[in-house]
Structures are given as C-alpha cells and as structure tokens.
Amino acid sequence: MSARSNILAKLRKSLDNTTPLPDDYDVELVTKPWSYPLAERITRLRTLMEAVHTETYLSTQEEWHTRVEQILNERHIGRLLIAPTTPYGQHLIKQWQSRNGTPTLKAYDRPIEEWKAELFNDTPASLTGTLGAIAATGSLVLWPNTEEPRLMSLVPPLHIALLKASEIADNFYTFQETHRWRDGMPTNALLISGPSKTADIEQVLAYGAHGPKDLIVMILKDA
Amino acid sequence: MNQMTLIPITQIPEPAFKERARQALNDDQLRRNFRIAMDSLMTKRLAVMSDTDERERLREMGNHVRARALSKLPDLLEKLEDNLTRNGIHVHWAETVDEANAIVESIAKAHQAKRLIKGKSMVSEEMNMNHVLGEHGIECLESDMGEYIIQLAGQKPSHIIMPAIHMNAGQVASLFTKTLGTEYTTDVDELIQTGRRVLRQKFFEADIGISGVNFAIAETGTLLLVENEGNGRMSTAVPPVHIAVTGIEKVVENLRDVVPLLSLLTRSALGQPITTYVNMISSPRKSNELDGPQEVHLVLLDNGRSQAFADGELRQTLNCIRCGACMNHCPVYTRIGGHAYGTVYPGPIGKIISPHLLGLENTPDHPSASSLCGACEEVCPVKIPIPSLLRRLREENVKSPEAVPYRLRGQGSKFSSKERMAWKVWSKLYASPTLYRSFVYLATRFRSFTPGKAGPWTEHHVAQKPAARSLHELAREHLEESQ
Amino acid sequence: MSELFYNAAPNATRAAPPIPKQRQYPTHKPQHVYLFGTCVVDLFYPQAGMDSIRLLEREGITVHFPQGQSCCGQPAYTSGYTNEAREVARVQLALFRQNWPLVVASGSCAGMIRHHYHELFKDEPVTLRLVDTLAERTYELAEFLLNVCKVNLQDQGAPLKVALHTSCSARREMNTHLHGRALLAQLKGVQRVEHDHESECCGFGGTFSVRMPDISGAMVADKIRALQESGAAQLVTADCGCLMNINGALEKQKAVLRGQHLASFIWQRTGGTQ
Numbered sequence: 001m002s003a004r005s006n007i008l009a010k011l012r013k014s015l016d017n018t019t020p021l022p023d024d025y026d027v028e029l030v031t032k033p034w035s036y037p038l039a040e041r042i043t044r045l046r047t048l049m050e051a052v053h054t055e056t057y058l059s060t061q062e063e064w065h066t067r068v069e070q071i072l073n074e075r076h077i078g079r080l081l082i083a084p085t086t087p088y089g090q091h092l093i094k095q096w097q098s099r100n101g102t103p104t105l106k107a108y109d110r111p112i113e114e115w116k117a118e119l120f121n122d123t124p125a126s127l128t129g130t131l132g133a134i135a136a137t138g139s140l141v142l143w144p145n146t147e148e149p150r151l152m153s154l155v156p157p158l159h160i161a162l163l164k165a166s167e168i169a170d171n172f173y174t175f176q177e178t179h180r181w182r183d184g185m186p187t188n189a190l191l192i193s194g195p196s197k198t199a200d201i202e203q204v205l206a207y208g209a210h211g212p213k214d215l216i217v218m219i220l221k222d223a
Numbered sequence: 224m225n226q227m228t229l230i231p232i233t234q235i236p237e238p239a240f241k242e243r244a245r246q247a248l249n250d251d252q253l254r255r256n257f258r259i260a261m262d263s264l265m266t267k268r269l270a271v272m273s274d275t276d277e278r279e280r281l282r283e284m285g286n287h288v289r290a291r292a293l294s295k296l297p298d299l300l301e302k303l304e305d306n307l308t309r310n311g312i313h314v315h316w317a318e319t320v321d322e323a324n325a326i327v328e329s330i331a332k333a334h335q336a337k338r339l340i341k342g343k344s345m346v347s348e349e350m351n352m353n354h355v356l357g358e359h360g361i362e363c364l365e366s367d368m369g370e371y372i373i374q375l376a377g378q379k380p381s382h383i384i385m386p387a388i389h390m391n392a393g394q395v396a397s398l399f400t401k402t403l404g405t406e407y408t409t410d411v412d413e414l415i416q417t418g419r420r421v422l423r424q425k426f427f428e429a430d431i432g433i434s435g436v437n438f439a440i441a442e443t444g445t446l447l448l449v450e451n452e453g454n455g456r457m458s459t460a461v462p463p464v465h466i467a468v469t470g471i472e473k474v475v476e477n478l479r480d481v482v483p484l485l486s487l488l489t490r491s492a493l494g495q496p497i498t499t500y501v502n503m504i505s506s507p508r509k510s511n512e513l514d515g516p517q518e519v520h521l522v523l524l525d526n527g528r529s530q531a532f533a534d535g536e537l538r539q540t541l542n543c544i545r546c547g548a549c550m551n552h553c554p555v556y557t558r559i560g561g562h563a564y565g566t567v568y569p570g571p572i573g574k575i576i577s578p579h580l581l582g583l584e585n586t587p588d589h590p591s592a593s594s595l596c597g598a599c600e601e602v603c604p605v606k607i608p609i610p611s612l613l614r615r616l617r618e619e620n621v622k623s624p625e626a627v628p629y630r631l632r633g634q635g636s637k638f639s640s641k642e643r644m645a646w647k648v649w650s651k652l653y654a655s656p657t658l659y660r661s662f663v664y665l666a667t668r669f670r671s672f673t674p675g676k677a678g679p680w681t682e683h684h685v686a687q688k689p690a691a692r693s694l695h696e697l698a699r700e701h702l703e704e705s706q
Numbered sequence: 707m708s709e710l711f712y713n714a715a716p717n718a719t720r721a722a723p724p725i726p727k728q729r730q731y732p733t734h735k736p737q738h739v740y741l742f743g744t745c746v747v748d749l750f751y752p753q754a755g756m757d758s759i760r761l762l763e764r765e766g767i768t769v770h771f772p773q774g775q776s777c778c779g780q781p782a783y784t785s786g787y788t789n790e791a792r793e794v795a796r797v798q799l800a801l802f803r804q805n806w807p808l809v810v811a812s813g814s815c816a817g818m819i820r821h822h823y824h825e826l827f828k829d830e831p832v833t834l835r836l837v838d839t840l841a842e843r844t845y846e847l848a849e850f851l852l853n854v855c856k857v858n859l860q861d862q863g864a865p866l867k868v869a870l871h872t873s874c875s876a877r878r879e880m881n882t883h884l885h886g887r888a889l890l891a892q893l894k895g896v897q898r899v900e901h902d903h904e905s906e907c908c909g910f911g912g913t914f915s916v917r918m919p920d921i922s923g924a925m926v927a928d929k930i931r932a933l934q935e936s937g938a939a940q941l942v943t944a945d946c947g948c949l950m951n952i953n954g955a956l957e958k959q960k961a962v963l964r965g966q967h968l969a970s971f972i973w974q975r976t977g978g979t980q
Contacts, residue, residue, distance in 0.1 A: 650793050
C-alpha cells in the first residue's frame with residue numbers, strides 16, 4: 001500500500017456515514033464592509049500603502065515617465081529594468097531614447113539563467129505594470145508573465161509599479177470575481193502591499209528584508 | 224530509517240516539560256521579552272479587529288470554511304492532486320516524517336542539489352528537515368530572518384510566526400558578531416541588512432527552494448503563501464526547483480474560500496490587514512516564461528493528523544490556520560515561552576496538536592498545562608474549542624492504556640490507579656448527600672487539624688482552613704428560622 | 707446548534723454553533739429560587755453563601771437550599787475524570803425539580819451547569835432534556851441580581867477603592883465581569899479601579915494549580931502584584947476558586963490586601979447585618 005492510499009483510506013474511514021457540510025459562504029460579509037465609493041478607493045489604497053512605507057503618486061498615461069525620471073534622478077539610479085514589449089515599456093523607450101541624460105533602460109528579455117548575476121548585482125530598479133489593485137487591504141495585484149517575469153518585482157531594490165486608477169477593485173473577492181480567477185490561474189499571481197519588511201527582531205519594523213526596499217506606485221488617472 | 228536521527232522530533236527533549244517551564248519562569252529576561260512581545264501582538268490584533276460584529280461573524284465563517292473542507296477532506300485532496308498534476312506540479316504523499324524527508328532527499332539527489340534555501344515552514348520543523356538533510360550532506364538554510372537567527376544560534380523556533388521572539392536585539396547582535404563576524408550593533412535596521420546581504424547570496428546560489436503552504440486550493444490547484452519579507456517569494460521563484468511541504472489538512476475547497484481565511488490569518492497573527500506578499504503558485508515555469516522554477520513539488524504530510532481526524536471532536540484541531548493568536552493571548556505561553564514546550568508547535572495549539580504528532584506518551588504534561596481560561600478559544604480565528612479539546616485529551620490521558628476503544632497513541636500516559644481511585648472516592652463522597660454532609664461536618668469540626676503544608680498548594684498559598692460551620696449548616700438554620 | 711450543521715454522528719465534522727444571542731431575562735422577579743452554594747463556598751466561604759441568600763431574600767424572594775447538594779462536578783470534569791464528574795452532577799440534577807431559577811454563588815460553577823452539563827450527558831437523551839431545562843434557568847448570582855431582580859443598591863459605606871476580578875470561564879461564558887461592574891457602579895461610595903492585565907487568568911484553574919504549581923504560582927504572583935499596584939483597598943470577586951487562590955497567595959506574601967466575595971461586599975455596603 002502506498003502512503004497515498006493509506007492516508008486516503010484512513011480519512012475515508014473516519015468519515016463513514018457522515019455527510020459533507022454545506023457551503024454557506026457569506027458573500028456579503030466579505031464584500032459589504034469592504035466596499036467604497038469610486039473616489040475613495042484611490043484614497044484608501046494610498047493611505048494603506050503609505051502606512052507601510054510605499055510611495056504613491058497620482059499621474060496620467062501621458063506624463064508618468066517624467067515623474068519616473070525625476071524619482072530615479074533623485075536617487076542617482078541610472079538603470080531601469082523594463083518590459084520592452086508592453087505599452088508601458090514602449091512608452092518609456094519612445095520618450096527616453098531621443099533624449100540625453102535619461103536612465104539606461106534594460107530589458108528583461110532572456111531566461112534568468114543567462115543573466116542571473118546581473119539581475120542580482122547590477123539591477124537597482126525595475127518598472128512593471130499591474131493587473132489592478134485592492135482598496136480594502138491596500139494591495140497591488142500582479143500576474144507576472146512572459147513580458148514581465150516574476151523576479152522583476154522582487155529582486156531589484158526599487159520597484160516602480162504602474163496602476164490604472166480604473167483598475168482598483170473594492171476587495172479581494174470582487175477582484176477574483178471580476179477577473180474570473182477560478183477559471184484559470186497563471187503560473188504565479190501576487191498581491192503586493194508594500195516594500196519588503198520584517199519585525200522578527202524585537203518586533204521592530206525594518207524595511208528591505210529580502211525583497212525591494214522601496215516600492216513606488218504611480219496611479220494613472222484616465223484623463 | 225534510523226530512529227536515532229529523529230530524536231529531536233519524535234521525543235520530547237529532556238528535561239521534561241515541568242522542569243523546562245521552571246527554568247523559563249526563573250529567566251527574568253525571557254519573561255520580559257515574551258510579556259512585551261505578546262502585549263504588543265494583542266494590542267495590534269485588537270486594533271484591526273475592533274468591529275466586534277464583523278470579527279465574530281468572520282470567525283464563524285472562517286470556522287465553517289475550514290469545517291466544510293475537513294468534512295470532505297479525502298475528496299478535496301484528490302481534487303487538489305488532480306489539478307496540481309494537470310498544472311504540472313508533482314504531488315507526493317508521506318505518512319511519516321521519515322517518508323517526507325526521504326522524498327525531499329530523493330528530489331535533491333536527482334538534481335545533485337547540495338544547497339537548499341528555505342522560506343519558512345513549520346512542517347519542515349516537524350520533519351526536522353535541516354538536521355536530517357544535513358546528515359546527508361545537503362545544506363538546508365533558513366531565510367526567514369527570525370528562522371535564520373535561531374538557526375545560527377542552534378535553536379528551535381519559540382513561536383510559530385515570530386521564531387526568534389525570545390531574543391532581544393542585543394542577543395541577536397552578539398550572535399551575529401560571533402557567527403558572522405560583523406561589528407556589534409543593536410540597530411535593528413543594520414542587523415536586518417546584514418541578514419539581507421548574507422542571504423541574497425544564498426538565494427542566488429541555491430539549487431532548491433523549500434517552502435510551506437498556507438492554503439492549498441483544490442479548485443484551481445494553487446498553493447498560497449503569505450509573508451512579509453520576500454524570502455518566501457525568493458525561495459519559490461529563484462532556485463530551479465521548488466519543493467513545498469505541508470500538512471494534509473491545509474487544503475481548502477475553492478479559491479474564494481481564502482478570502483475570509485486570509486483576512487483572519489493576517490489580522491489575527493500580526494494585526495496587519497494583509498501581509499506584504501500573498502504568493503499564489505499554480506504551476507512550474509511554462510515554456511515561454513523566463514524565470515521561476517522548472518520543477519515544483521508538493522509533499523503532503525500526515526504525521527499523526529489522521530489520528531486527530533478520526534474523531535469528530537478532535538478533528539477540530541485541524542481547523543488551525545497557524546496564526547499564533549492563541550499563543551499571543553495565552554497566560555501560560557507568555558510566562559514560559561515557546562521552548563519550554565519542547566514541541567515544534569508551542570502554546571495552546573501545540574498542546575492540542577502535539578499529542579497527535581508525537582503521541583501522548585511523549586507529551587504527557589501538555590494537556591494539563593492550562594488553567595482552561597479560554598483566552599485562546601476567544602481569539603481563535605477558526606473557533607477551535609481549545610479548552611474543550613484539552614479537557615478531552617486529559618480524559619484520554621488518564622484512561623487505562625488498555626481501555627477500549629483505543630483512540631490515541633500513548634493514551635493513558637498519565638494513568639495512575641491511585642489517582643483514579645482517589646477520584647472514585649471523591650465521586651462516591653460527593654454523589655452521596657449523607658456521606659458528603661458527614662465529611663463536611665468532620666472537616667469543619669476538626670479544622671484546627673488542617674495541616675500547614677498541603678503538597679504543591681502551600682508552595683504559593685497558605686493552607687486553606689475550612690470554615691467553622693458549613694453553608695449547609697448555616698443555611699439550614701437560617702431557612703428553618705425564616706420559613 | 708443550527709439544524710444546518712447538526713449531525714449527530716460522533717465522527718461527523720463539527721462546525722461552530724451560531725453565535726449565541728444575548729440572553730433574555732424574565733420580566734418578573736420570581737417568588738422562589740434555588741441557591742447552589744458550590745463546594746468551595748460550602749466548606750471555605752459559607753458567609754458568601756449566606757450573604758447571597760440574604761441579598762435574594764431582601765428582594766422578596768424565597769430561597770431554597772436543597773441539603774442534598776455538594777459540587778457541580780467541575781474539578782473531576784476538567785481533570786479528565788468524566789464518569790466521576792457525571793455521577794456527582796447527576797445527584798445535583800435531581801435536586802432542582804421545580805421550575806424555579808437556580809442561582810449559583812460562583813461564576814465558573816454556574817458556567818459548568820449552564821454550558822458543560824449538556825456535553826456531560828450527551829449520550830443520555832432523557833437526562834439531557836432535564837439538563838437543558840436546568841441550564842436555561844441557571845444564573846450566576848451577580849447576573850441574577852442585576853438582570854432579573856433589577857436591584858437598586860443603596861450604598862451606605864465610606865468611600866473605597868476596589869478592584870474586581872472575574873473568573874475566566876465566568877467572564878467568557880457568562881459575561882460575569884460586566885454584571886459585577888454594573889453592580890459595583892451602583893454603589894456610590896465605591897470607586898472601581900482597573901488593574902494591569904485585568905482579564906488575565908489568576909492561575910487557579912482547579913487542579914491546574916496543584917498539577918502545575920510553578921506556572922500557576924507565577925500567574926497568581928503577577929495577579930496579586932497587579933492588584934496591589936492598582937491602588938485598590940480591597941478586591942471583590944464573584945468566584946470562590948479564584949478567591950481562594952488569590953487570598954491564599956496574598957496571605958502567604960503577608961500582604962494587607964484581601965479579596966471578598968461580591969455577595970458579602972454588597973451585603974455589607976448596603977446596610978445588611980449578619
């Protein structure tokens with residue numbers, strides 16, 4: 001007998017003559033206390049994320065690159081990891097390639113094995129898009145993919161995330177439903193609610209444990 | 224496999240529980256560290272769960288979600304396995320920690336892996352994985368800051384969420400100076416940056432990443448992990464192979480079921496609306512993807528859980544989502560800390576789960592080490608009736624070891640025919656009004672003969688002398704007069 | 707338990723019962739009540755029992771004290787000697803046949819009858835009906851005075867600071883701390899002071915205090931330190947197990963502070979004579 005069949009047999013025997021409990025999932029309880037008027041979603045997201053040391057900025061689809069440039073200059077960061085094939089990546093390339101003095105753009109376009117050392121040791125910042133965000137908990141939602149692989153938002157010490165204001169959902173439940181998550185999950189899905197942190201020593205909060213030390217969210221208004 | 228290698232987990236280390244508790248109680252520094260930490264965790268939890276109505280309804284929902292999953296556990300495990308397999312994740316089953324370690328070891332051997340980096344996993348502590356793999360020449364390094372600190376110190380976690388909570392910054396500073404050769408500083412930021420520097424290199428080099436699982440979602444074949452540091456993401460995304468180890472009870476039916484559980488978990492554990500990262504893994508790297516592990520494995524471990532599962536009452540133990548709120552609120556845990564328990568899971572949850580993992584013969588005092596005050600049950604996000612389960616374990620523990628039906632491994636480890644006889648006498652006395660009244664009459668009349676020393680009671684109290692006349696007598700007189 | 711989740715098989719998966727609704731109290735004061743004195747009061751604090759009787763009588767209620775009573779069975783039950791506890795409980799059950807309220811002079815014992823007898827007799831359907839009707843009319847003393855008698859206490863004592871300690875099970879199963887606070891608040895000269903970690907257990911826990919004397923001793927040491935630092939001149943509690951633990955430790959430390967049962971305290975403050 002294999003471990004699998006032994007375990008399953010034991011569990012089945014323990015449930016002899018019992019019926020499964022019904023599903024009394026209370027949708028209202030996980031949505032109603034966590035619903036906000038449209039305008040308040042941005043405020044709530046910013047408040048919660050800033051409370052855990054995230055920097056947030058309001059910008060527009062057309063102008064965000066100037067704020068990104070300013071942020072990188074202030075921090076003396078000369079290189080930025082981007083996804084060159086996404087609209088955001090395209091936008092940056094278009095805006096920056098013709099001008100001098102803009103940060104160097106580095107594309108994540110090869111398997112990690114080919115440039116792991118460079119990613120770990122020589123990639124100070126990255127920029128990714130997001131699938132959306134959750135106002136209830138102050139979380140960004142990321143579905144890393146071929147264009148924006150998962151280590152982009154993890155290894156560089158500074159992560160800049162672009163978020164469309166219209167993509168901020170009320171709560172996790174609503175987000176799952178809107179995006180029909182149960183019909184298929186990607187390799188990796190993430191909720192990110194701030195820069196990496198720890199309180200493992202004397203419960204003193206310290207940022208930049210293993211992931212990014214800084215997280216900057218650019219919230220893009222539609223007009 | 225050789226039993227000797229498993230001593231730290233299959234047997235409670237000597238000295239026994241009571242002696243270790245005594246030592247902890249006499250350690251002022253330890254007691255201060257725990258009191259401060261637990262007070263702060265209690266305050267933080269309450270701050271994010273101040274809406275009593277929402278909190279109580281959500282706890283009820285959390286309980287129902289977990290209970291529903293347990294009520295169809297074997298079906299859900301099969302569904303989970305089907306969906307994970309379809310997604311390309313390998314599923315392994317282990318009845319014992321030996322089997323689980325052998326699975327991890329064989330995966331490591333297949334990849335000629337020598338360096339493992341671990342996220343954070345209490346199940347891997349059950350397996351004593353670091354030690355066992357170490358004996359086979361495979362380095363298994365902790366990367367959660369707290370776990371890393373205690374691994375450097377050669378210790379075990381003293382709390383399931385905050386493994387190094389028993390140490391203060393000064394103790395961590397000395398440890399780093401001694402083991403890493405860094406300059407002494409009690410600046411927590413600097414200490415964490417030291418850890419980050421050392422461990423980044425280890426993530427970079429690691430052959431395999433190990434992690435636990437917070438929720439395994441049957442519906443979609445997804446492993447969900449929560450964390451704040453990013454080490455969990457590193458461990459599951461950087462090395463070419465990822466092995467997740469978890470208990471068979473961690474499965475939930477649907478993706479939406481994690482919504483209430485996640486909220487309960489992070490708020491109860493640390494008073495956070497959510498952790499920094501919620502990491503949902505549903506497959507290894509796909510052919511068109513540029514990073515992530517090429518292979519993902521899940522090891523499902525029983526290790527005594529099926530024993531708890533066999534009984535409807537004790538099955539509730541497996542509702543646990545490992546938030547640690549029960550220990551944060553426990554007056555016993557606060558005073559003796561986690562190490563005194565000598566078990567992987569300390570505190571109230573440790574007292575009800577360890578007897579299934581290790582047998583009552585190895586945890587004979589654990590069910591008794593509680594005043595049944597109920598602080599744990601009051602805060603448990605999935606409403607495990609911990610005091611009732613402790614009482615039940617006490618009952619099993621004083622039964623004759625030969626009692627039928629035989630229920631629990633090591634049952635009757637506290638069986639004493641003398642003690643059982645004493646309670647039988649007590650029962651006869653208190654169940655017979657005549658005998659009882661004679662007993663009380665004698666006790667009150669001979670009160671001056673009450674001994675000044677009465678066993679353990681008089682270590683902390685004066686001897687309790689009976690009153691001159693009992694309530695039975697006084698009430699009879701009084702009521703006869705007035706009626 | 708809700709019908710949705712009720713499944714009587716012993717191996718059925720258990721879901722938490724619905725959140726209990728707030729207890730509904732009778733609108734009229736009854737003419738008769740039973741008093742359950744408890745074993746600790748009987749032998750060690752009979753005065754607390756007598757003062758309970760007097761307080762109830764002052765409300766115009768006839769108090770009945772069946773002489774056959776002894777103990778609710780809790781010490782054996784929490785020690786794991788379930789059969790022994792059940793036999794003692796069975797004798798008590800037979801004593802309170804009239805449909806009168808059962809008032810209990812100690813919080814944790816009231817909780818035992820109200821909340822744990824059901825589990826104790828779960829395999830005896832006939833007894834269970836009796837158990838459930840008894841549980842329905844079982845009250846802790848402070849709760850009864852406050853919510854059923856709706857007492858209006860006239861304090862006649864000098865200004866005094868007191869601390870209140872509530873047994874953990876009474877607090878969590880019966881809200882006894884709130885009832886105690888409300889009664890003390892009626893006493894004009896009495897100022898209730900909080901003490902550090904007030905809701906934390908005093909370390910008694912029945913046989914826990916003798917099985918784990920070191921841990922229990924550390925808990926009661928912290929409790930009496932907090933009480934002494936609170937500035938209270940006196941401690942009041944509605945639970946005699948805790949009272950025995952705290953007073954025993956205070957006396958061992960030769961401290962001045964002492965605890966008193968809530969019934970005696972109220973009786974004395976409101977002009978009652980012995």
